[in-house]
Amino acid sequence: MRSDAATTGVITVRVNQRPVRIVNGASVAVAVLAAQSACRISVTGENRAPLCGMGTCFECRVTIDGKAHQRGCQITCIEGMEIRCDE
């Protein structure tokens, strides 16, 4: 479980090894959108990005700090988080 204690200021996370500055409290899905990256590549090779925004469609799943299959829309970014869009 992650918390989003303070919701002011800007933090930096890494999306596919590139630093992305994002408002504190933003979700991982938002960080990936801000990085203009797809969240995942579908089984036939399409780029996919968030659809439902509420944890049911699984389109925004990414690898967070080495843990695969995490729903980006349900997890809040924390400083220094490593997000990989490699699924």
Add this chain to the structure above:
Amino acid sequence: MSNGSATSADVAVIGGGPAGIAGAVTAAESERDVVLIDDNAKPGGQIWRRSIENQNSQHAAFWFERLAKSRVRVVSGSRVIHAERGELQVETDDSISRLRFEKLILATGARELFLPFPGWTLPNVVGSGGLQALVKSGLDVAKKRVVVAGTGPLLLAVAAYLCAHGAEVVCICEQAPMSTLTNFAGTMLRFPAKISEAVKLRLASRKTSYLTNAWPVAAIGGERLESVRISDNGRLREIPCDYLACGFHLVPNTELAQLLGCQLSDEFVATDDYQQTSMGKVYCAGEPTGIGGMELSILEGRIAGHAATNKKDEASRLFTERARYRKLALAMEKTFRLRHELKELASEDTLVCRCEDVTLGRVRKHTSWKAAKLHTRCGMGPCQGRVCGAAARFLFGWNVAASRPPVFPARCSSLAEVSSQVHGGSQ
């Protein structure tokens, strides 16, 4: 919570939206030990989803405060993956635990209905509530051109919200015809609070054209969305935009209710006057019992909270008000009924199942949801058919009700835990 730990509660509530919060707070007033389990980082559900600016509506603030002052134990960031014999299996990011309950209130809410059309899998084609949730989670839409499309009162609310956050909402495409909307406005007059809300929403998005008899027929773009082709009163035109926020109203989340053996009526969970399901210990409140909006959800949650703590008199005092809001729900259902043209949007090679990339052409060779799943893997991916199952129900009239554990994709270690309990811990 450590792995495999077990706790208990008099009343467990699943889902932290209006119905769940109202149910939990009400049950806790009877000095019962109440646990509220919610998938999100904070309670609020979708309609009261916390924005990062931490602005809450008056309604939401009232209930958040009551929840904070109550003795309800809130367990956020947690998913119920299995439920049977008076026990829930609850998974978090790094643990699995068991929760025994005496009474259970299901307040699992609803999700948006997404319908396939060419290009709907492109990045930046999102749900209407979906885009709002993303903005609440920090997405910057200032100066972005957005087309809001689909059906239902949510479209207006979303458009107003996006405008307030600096987006340029190009137009709202409502698939319902003007004639039914006018009838609906008549019904709304009996709900003064509701109508002023609708007017306010309309005003907030006054620069936006509100089209009726209009729907998206294709999303166009390369790497991501570039424009949307809409059918506007039978005329096709293309609108350049950065986002298409598109949802065709709501689908009840009934997976857990089905797993528990609760009877459904049509696609909704069947309940009696006291919100009690066919499984005596299990109550259900809010959108899973019928799409009715926030006020009705709160009322149903309060009734369930009273009934689950043996306060039937208190529960029955709310019946009249609930009946009033159910009338509005009924009017809403009639007004925003989906037109048959929406069944013809997808072409043979349009994907229906986004998880397994199964096309319409492959799915419609089959005569049932089960057959389509077995032969094409449609509905067999991580979303477990939450998106394409609901679409298939609309497109083909299939019965897509089916639920088995785990209700959400779960870690192998969690499944091992479930399995060891089912088989008497022999592992």
